[in-house]
Amino acid sequence: MRNDDAIDDQTTGSFTADAWQRIAQIREKIDALPLLEKLSDGSLPGDVFRHYILQDTLYLNHYARCLAIVAAKAPDNAQVMRFLNSAQKAIQVEQGLHAGILARFGVTADDVAVAEPSPSGFAYTSFLMATAYHCSYAVALSAILPCFWIYWDVGEAIKGRPAAIDNPYQSWIDTYGDPQFAAGAREVIALTDSAAAAASPTERAQMLDVFVRASQYEWMFWDSAWKLEAWPV
Numbered sequence: 001m002r003n004d005d006a007i008d009d010q011t012t013g014s015f016t017a018d019a020w021q022r023i024a025q026i027r028e029k030i031d032a033l034p035l036l037e038k039l040s041d042g043s044l045p046g047d048v049f050r051h052y053i054l055q056d057t058l059y060l061n062h063y064a065r066c067l068a069i070v071a072a073k074a075p076d077n078a079q080v081m082r083f084l085n086s087a088q089k090a091i092q093v094e095q096g097l098h099a100g101i102l103a104r105f106g107v108t109a110d111d112v113a114v115a116e117p118s119p120s121g122f123a124y125t126s127f128l129m130a131t132a133y134h135c136s137y138a139v140a141l142s143a144i145l146p147c148f149w150i151y152w153d154v155g156e157a158i159k160g161r162p163a164a165i166d167n168p169y170q171s172w173i174d175t176y177g178d179p180q181f182a183a184g185a186r187e188v189i190a191l192t193d194s195a196a197a198a199a200s201p202t203e204r205a206q207m208l209d210v211f212v213r214a215s216q217y218e219w220m221f222w223d224s225a226w227k228l229e230a231w232p233v
């Protein structure tokens with residue numbers, strides 16, 4: 001079930017329902033990405049996936065730290081624990097799923113250690129870090145939400161297609177199609193709505209801005225892997 005259906009009952013009229021609507025065009029463009037189509041039918045060229053997964057390893061490294069900063073800003077212990085747990089999971093995915101996939105695609109730990117972030121990856125993580133450090137809990141939360149939500153949505157979309165036999169990317173698909181990942185995303189959506197309900201109109205506008213920006217970067221991150229994006233100079 002795609003998120004447009006899944007989310008209706010939970011969030012009608014809420015901040016997140018509005019935000020999700022605002023990125024409808026970006027989501028359509030994500031759905032149309034050749035990288036995701038080929039990942040789901042197993043035909044994605046290995047060098048594209050290698051670029052993506054190496055960049056994503058660098059990304060998750062920063063993302064985990066953003067989650068820890070969001071945790072530190074949380075207004076109560078339950079939310080502190082929620083985001084510390086997410087930070088831990090992001091590192092576990094990096095070290096588990098990614099390490100396994102990287103090895104299978106011939107990328108060594110040394111390759112990871114010397115890897116440079118791509119321009120798009122660097123822009124995305126710099127934006128998230130700056131927002132997490134600089135902005136309020138509500139705004140920081142809204143900036144990290146697309147990472148959860150868009151991957152949940154993409155995981156559902158791919159799960160809905162016929163599975164390819166011996167798809168080399170199956171473990172990636174299983175990670176983001178997992179009901180536990182969906183449950184985690186739903187929780188962050190609910191927390192973002194609570195934070196939005198307590199926020200001022202100015203802060204809510206900022207929340208929407210960073211939500212849209214992060215979603216743009218999600219598209220760019222995949223697109224940049226497809227193009228094997230590197231620094232031009």
Ligand SMILES: Cc1ncc(CO)c(N)n1
Pocket residue numbers: 056059060146147148151218221
């Ligand atoms: C770029 C990016 N966004 C979101 C996720 C989901 O955790 C991920 N692994 N990578």
